[in-house]
Amino acid sequence: MTITRRILLLLVSLICAWQAVAARKVVWVIDAGHGGHDVGCEFGYVYEKDICLAVAKEVGRLVKKDLSDVRVEFTRERDRFLSLQQRCDIANQRGAELFISIHVNSAPNPQARGTESFFATNTPTKGRQAGKSELLALLLQKYYLNNGREVSRGVKKRELYVCEHTNMTSVLTEVGFITNTADRTYINSKEGQAELARSIVQSLKEWKSLTASGMVPQRTLRDLRFAYWSPVSKVAEVVNPQAATGKAEPADSQLMADAKAQAEADAKAKAEAEAKAVAEAQAAEAEKAAKAGITVDSTLIAATLTDNTGEEVKPHFAIQLMNTAKPIHDGDPRLKGFKGVRFIAAGERFKGIYSYSESYLDIKNELVGVRETFPEAFIVAFRGNQQITTAEALNALNSKQK
Ligand SMILES: [Zn+2]
Numbered sequence: 001m002t003i004t005r006r007i008l009l010l011l012v013s014l015i016c017a018w019q020a021v022a023a024r025k026v027v028w029v030i031d032a033g034h035g036g037h038d039v040g041c042e043f044g045y046v047y048e049k050d051i052c053l054a055v056a057k058e059v060g061r062l063v064k065k066d067l068s069d070v071r072v073e074f075t076r077e078r079d080r081f082l083s084l085q086q087r088c089d090i091a092n093q094r095g096a097e098l099f100i101s102i103h104v105n106s107a108p109n110p111q112a113r114g115t116e117s118f119f120a121t122n123t124p125t126k127g128r129q130a131g132k133s134e135l136l137a138l139l140l141q142k143y144y145l146n147n148g149r150e151v152s153r154g155v156k157k158r159e160l161y162v163c164e165h166t167n168m169t170s171v172l173t174e175v176g177f178i179t180n181t182a183d184r185t186y187i188n189s190k191e192g193q194a195e196l197a198r199s200i201v202q203s204l205k206e207w208k209s210l211t212a213s214g215m216v217p218q219r220t221l222r223d224l225r226f227a228y229w230s231p232v233s234k235v236a237e238v239v240n241p242q243a244a245t246g247k248a249e250p251a252d253s254q255l256m257a258d259a260k261a262q263a264e265a266d267a268k269a270k271a272e273a274e275a276k277a278v279a280e281a282q283a284a285e286a287e288k289a290a291k292a293g294i295t296v297d298s299t300l301i302a303a304t305l306t307d308n309t310g311e312e313v314k315p316h317f318a319i320q321l322m323n324t325a326k327p328i329h330d331g332d333p334r335l336k337g338f339k340g341v342r343f344i345a346a347g348e349r350f351k352g353i354y355s356y357s358e359s360y361l362d363i364k365n366e367l368v369g370v371r372e373t374f375p376e377a378f379i380v381a382f383r384g385n386q387q388i389t390t391a392e393a394l395n396a397l398n399s400k401q402k
Pocket residue numbers: 033034040041048103104368369
């Protein structure tokens with residue numbers, strides 16, 4: 001055998017060996033929520049999509065470094081838009097063993113904070129796959145708490161699109177609230193993101209070793225359920241500075257002053273974030289109108305409406321979930337667990353309207369969560385019972401702010 005032949009043979013066998021190892025790798029898909037024009041929830045200049053991407057990339061880096069038998073696939077590695085179905089397609093087509101979607105939460109109440117993890121309602125309850133997704137969701141909450149996150153909102157079973165349309169272990173995890181000052185500071189920092197990624201990878205590793213046999217250890221699952229299914233809070237009740245004013249003991253007065261200052265700072269930050277969201281949405285609506293060749297009469301819009309007590313009727317925002325032939329009642333499977341949806345007549349059909357808020361930012365952030373279940377949902381506006389355009393409502397709000 002010539003030297004060249006030997007080298008060739010050696011190379012061929014090396015390639016074969018490498019392919020054999022590569023073929024044995026399982027695929028984990030890491031999904032950074034939102035992206036591109038879909039910023040996710042927002043607060044001022046902080047966007048959910050950026051936090052999701054930073055955490056997802058760090059999770060991927062750690063898995064690649066530590067687990068040589070796992071091949072990491074990202075749904076996105078940069079700031080680009082993907083539909084929910086595209087994310088599911090990636091995981092299903094790659095034959096992934098696991099899918100984890102990383103998100104950020106928001107709430108109208110600035111005191112809402114903490115982490116939470118979701119898994120699908122269509123998840124199997126019998127057989128080898130039973131409990132795999134729930135197990136991962138529980139482990140995520142365990143490691144967030146173990147690594148210093150103070151509030152866990154627990155584990156929830158919910159009809160989220162990406163969990164329902166992927167056919168493997170699949171969870172969606174919310175790493176904190178963009179609308180809570182403490183959470184926002186943490187999830188938007190390099191250190192916070194690195195720590196969250198470490199927690200996620202620790203839970204992935206434990207999930208991997210617990211399910212190595214292909215089965216879910218039912219005893220462990222029960223123990224984890226007992227400890228981590230329900231919300232856990234390690235923080236003392238937040239003092240309401242307004243309610244406590246005057247009743248404070250001298251020793252507590254500094255604490256009260258701090259809490260009051262914090263509440264004032266939070267309110268100021270919220271007002272700024274609201275004004276920015278309204279201005280941005282107004283610009284977007286104006287651009288849309290210009291493209292469609294519509295001229296908007298702003299004088300009509302700014303006119304205020306009063307009710308029979310002389311009180312001004314402010315515009316409010318809501319979310320249209322669906323358009324149906326007949327109204328649907330609470331508990332109907334088509335509402336996918338949503339409660340308090342009201343149906344208003346629109347010609348021959350009915351619009352299913354959900355939620356209510358005078359804050360555009362709050363409703364915009366709420367829409368983000370609603371779209372995880374109803375991808376086609378959108379914002380609508382009303383004045384009293386009368387539907388108005390979003391542009392009209394935004395203009396009315398903006399003229400008020402000036
Ligand atoms: Zn999200």
